[in-house]
Each structure stands twice: as structure tokens, then as C-alpha cells.
Amino acid sequence: MSLEIIDKALLQELKELLEDEFLQLLTTYVNDLNIKVPLLLSAIEEQNADDVRKLSHSLKGASLNLGAARFSELCKAIEQFSREDNLQSCHERSQQISEESELLKQELAVYLTAS
């Protein structure tokens, strides 16, 4: 997949839209990542398909709004697997989830410091 990590155009639109609250948005999102990604990884370990579905759905949605294309696609795949009760495939992607979320945070960090 050659999706970008961040859709810069979309993020720019958001910046113009939110103005002073843009920083708050990014901070909120990153906090969300920091809470939900570990929870997601635990849920996969514990084979709790229901929780996996809810968490991956939530992360997918928020990521879509921020233009985090690659991460949201990953979450979408996880959500689909969990609906099919295919926790094995989820488990195989645990490593990827950790890595992608870190990459994402790094990209966003640029925005947090730049503005």
C-alpha cells in the first residue's frame, strides 16, 4: 500500500477550520492513540473479539477525520477481521499496529511543534 501516513491537504484544511483549537485537536487525537492502541493490543492478546472490534472502529473513524490514511486502513482491516472472528489475522498484525501508530505520532509531532 502506498498510502501516505498523513493527508497533508486535509490536515491543512483542519488547521484553517479550527484555528486556535487545532492544537487541541491534535493533542486530543494523540492522547486517544496513547490510550486506545495499548488497549487494542491487549484485547487482541486476550482474544476479545468484541473489544477489538469496538476499539479498532473508534480508531479507524478518528484517524479518517485526521487524514491518517494508512493507519485508518490498518484499523479498518483489523475491524473486519474481528467481525469475522478472525483473531489470528489480528494477532499477526500486532507488530504493525505498534509501528504505524509510532510513525503517525512522529508525523503529527511536526505539526505540534511547528505551529
Added chain:
Amino acid sequence: MKALRILIADDNETDRLILKTIVRKEGHDPILAQNGQVALERFENDRPDLVLLDVMMPELDGMQVAQQIRSRYPDDYVPIIFLTSLQDAESLAQCLDSGGDDFLSKPYSRVILKAKIKAFGRMRSMHERLQEHNRQMLIEQQVAKTIFDNVAHSGCLSLDNIRYSLSPLAVFNGDTVLADRKPDGGMHLFLGDFTGHGLPAAIGAMPLAEIFYGMTSKGFAANEILKEINRKLCNILPTGVFCCGCFVELNFFEKTALVWNCGLPDAVIVRACDKSVLSFPSRNIPLGVLEPGQFNPVHADIIMQDGDQFLIWSDGIIEARNHDDQMFGEDRLHSLISEVPVESLFDSILSAVEHFVGDTVADDDVTLLTVKMVDIEDIGLPDFESKKLTLGGPQDWDFEYRLADQSLQSFNPLPLVLNVLTEVQGLRSVSGKLYTLVAEMYSNALEHGILALSSELKDSPEGFAKYYAERERRLAELESGFIKITITHRAIAGKNGGELLVSVEDSGAGFDHKAFLAKNVADKGYSGRGVPLIREITDEFYYNDVGNCATAKITWPVI
């Protein structure tokens, strides 16, 4: 476009933040909720104009929230837009089924959200205009109903022997129930069912009621009133609008009933003694259809006993539907009538229909009228508050009216005569008795004097029907004859009082009046009221030698 209150229900903080900002920037007021439960609370407290609803939320999910909103506020339509990243057709359809109107998918586009807010804002404002219209219409209906009630006034519907069911706004479904006393103590009743709904149905009821009450109180006969109603409705109603009705005339002295059914379901009499049922099917075209010259309503006549009940209903009862869309039907009605005691018929029918319909659409069409034959003592004689305004009135006058030949068949002079008599203020308090007296004298002149009918026939139920049939026959064949009514009134010198002399002369052969007048209280020969009535109201009553001219003298004040 005015600022809308927009409820944003989403469990994700970033989503709430983005949506809140877009909403604010478009000039509207955001209300936030982080889960389904809070969303409902905020909806109830803040009553937003539009709802943006996330599908997956903790506590209550989006679809449950939508269902709750729709069921709790069925009359106040607030557009609901689901926020979702779901894409399969079935889930999306489910969202709409639960009460949603549209979707907004992620990532949220300001441009699209703005367009949707505008579109649904239009829908909302259209809805508000509609609600305002409805409120306005209800107010207008109330006003119209007040006017109608003043015209229709309740007549004598509050008498003990009458019971009726008519929903308060039934006039707007075309249903109307009228009842009034005649000057001679009798009663006219009418149940009408106009075609159509709303104001057009109600408007016809007003002239109908006006004619009914006006003519009944002046002593006009039922078929004259029906013809006049038909004539009026023909004139004013458009084609296709008419009134199905049933008209009943009751005579509490003779215990007789006359029924004209013009297009309603069968009216019935239920006998108190054995619960046998007599049906009176419609034998006439509804009112307002036939041209005046063509409308000659026919009636059925019957003798009743005290306790017998008349039941009249519109087809609203028969066509009342339950949850399974079945009709109540005539069969159910008739088996109910045979099962239930006569006194509780009215209440039983109403509760049976109520029970049958359950809590489906509130039924304005359950119109039912029942009247019981009773002793005249139970309801008394009518108290005629005169509509005339003249004080005093003419004190010295003579009035002569002669009806001859063909005119005897079709014209009833009694209301005219009563009108003339009640110009004298002093006679108004006894107008009922006066009318009865003059009516008696006239009918005797016509039936016994000119048509030579014998009143003995009227003593049995079968004879009664034969008597009237014979009366109609002889009247139709009448070629010559006359009845002359002569009235003189003089003031009594020196006091506030007057003397009235009424004579009714006919061209018949006369009869043995000496023997007749010698009879006493127990006599029922004089149409059931007996000589006592005449003696009660008149100072003198006598015949000429031949016996074809009766004269009554009345002085007032009558002590």
C-alpha cells in the same frame, strides 16, 4: 437562514471537536453529547432543530437513540443525520429504518455538512410551518364549532328519555344529532351523516339545524321539515355532497312513532316486553340529492309502549375497525342487541365498540342516538320561550282562513294559525296547549268531518296502520270540501286580559256531539287526550246543531 440548534452525539472527542467547529463556523449552535444516554437527555432539555448522531456509542447506540426520539416525539419532526463509517447497504438501511434521514461519512467535509444542514434546515422550517397551520386550523375549527353549537343548541337532547353519543368535533366528520319538542308535546329527532369531512361537511349541518329547530317549534309536520331541508341542501350543497339522515316523530299521548330513513343503516325499535326487534330500513334518497319537486319522503309508522327503545346509528359504528382491519359490522351489533337488557343497550353498544376498536385511531364517527317511549308526565310539556319580541300585541282582531279542495291535501295551516295567535303576548304562555287544541279541532274536522273516518280504528296496533293508510287514500281521492278556521280576539275592558274565540267548521255531515261531550274523564275517544284537555284550557267548548263546527272560547290570563 436562522441559527439552528444542532445536537452532536459522538463518543470520540476528535470527532466532536471537528463537528462542533464546523457547526459554529456555519453560524449555528452546537450541543454536545458523548454517549447515547447523554444524547437523549440533551435532546429533551435543549430541543435541537437537527441531530448529528454517531452510530456506535456506549450506553445507548445511535439507532436506539433515533428510535427513542421518534417514539417520544411523534409530532415534532427533527431531522437526524447518522455519522458513520459503515458502508454496507444493509447497515445503512437499518440506520434509516430506525428513524434517521441521512448519513454523513468520514472524513467530515465542511462543504457537505454545510449543504446538508441547509437542506434539512429547510425541511425543519417547512415542518414548523405545517405545525403552525395545524394549530391555526384547530383554532378555526373551535370557532366554527362554537358558532355551530349556538345554531344547533342542544334542543331537548338533555331529556331523560334520550341518550346520544357524539364526539365533540363530530360535526367536522359530518355527523349531527338534533332533538326538539313540538308545541303539542311531541318530539322530533334527527341523526344526520353528511358526506365528506372537515369544514365542507360541517357547513351543511348549520342550515339543517336552523330549519329543524325553527320549523319544529312552530309546529310544522316532519315531512314538511324534511322537504324544506332537502330543498335547502339542494340549493347550497355542491353535487356529490348530501346528508344521509333518519327523522323520527314521537307522540307521547298516542304512543306512536313515525320514521323517515333517508340513507342511513336500518334504525331499530327494541320492545321492552320481549326484546323483539323491528327494523326500519332506508326507503328514501338522502337529503340534498333530489330536486324539491321530486322529493316525496315516505315514512313507516309504529305503535310503541312505554320502555320501548328506538336506536339510530350512522355507519361509523358498523364500519369501525380494529387492529386486524376487521369491521364491527351489523351482525355483531344485532347479536349484542339480542343479548343485552333493553335499559343498558346504549352503554353496552358504546363499550363494545370501544373494546373492539382498541386503541387504534380515535374514532370520531361513533354516532349513536337512542330515545325511549315514555309517559308524557316523565318529560312534561315543553316550555315555550317565545321568540317573538312584540309586547302586548294586537288586542282587537278577526282572522278567517278557508282551505278548500286540493289544498286540504297538501297544506298544513297550523303553524300559520299558531303564529297569528302568539302575536298576542298574553297567549304565549299557553301556546303549547293552544296549538294542541287547534290541531285537534282541525284534525277532527279533516279526518272525521270531511274524510268520514272512524276513530275506533285507532285503538289497536293493526288498526292504527290501517287508519293512516285509509286516511292517505281518502285524502288523495278528495275532490271537494273545505275547512274554515275563524278566530276572534277582543281585549277585556278594564283589565289586562283578552278573550279568544276559535271556530273550526268543515263541509262534512256533522255528528252526534251531545253524546260525545257527555262522556267523562276515562274517555279516550278524543285521540287519547280526552275531553279533560279541552275542559282544562277552554272556558267554553261547543258544537253547532249539525255538529260540523266546533268552537272554543279561551280567556286570558288563564288561571
